[in-house]
Amino acid sequence: MTLSIALEPTPIETDAYGVVRVSRTRVTLDTVVTAFLEGCTPEEIGEQYPSLQLPDIYLVIGYYLRHRDEVRTYLAERQRQANIIQEEAEQRFNPIGIRDRLIARRNQSR
Numbered sequence: 001m002t003l004s005i006a007l008e009p010t011p012i013e014t015d016a017y018g019v020v021r022v023s024r025t026r027v028t029l030d031t032v033v034t035a036f037l038e039g040c041t042p043e044e045i046g047e048q049y050p051s052l053q054l055p056d057i058y059l060v061i062g063y064y065l066r067h068r069d070e071v072r073t074y075l076a077e078r079q080r081q082a083n084i085i086q087e088e089a090e091q092r093f094n095p096i097g098i099r100d101r102l103i104a105r106r107n108q109s110r
Contacts, residue, residue, distance in 0.1 A: 010063040025051045029060065032060045033061075042057040
């Protein structure tokens with residue numbers, strides 16, 4: 001008997017907004033790679049994100065290990081975009097003193 005060796009496609013896809021996700025889930029590539037870099041095993045990642053299949057987690061990590069530079073560039077760009085969005089939100093909605101404002105608003109409505 002011979003073993004039939006088949007190449008498995010990496011289960012990742014880019015959504016309409018340019019975000020790379022594990023296929024057929026809402027879990028992002030960022031999430032899986034960050035968990036892996038923080039020391040989580042594929043099994044632990046699967047426990048944290050039950051929508052992921054264990055073989056897919058291994059394939060995604062394998063993709064990261066084979067394409068580190070490209071993935072790191074992608075992750076850095078995603079972080080840059082997140083920082084811009086956070087800055088814009090903080091300019092529109094000043095987070096300083098928000099707790100006090102919410103408590104005051106709640107007390108006014110009583």
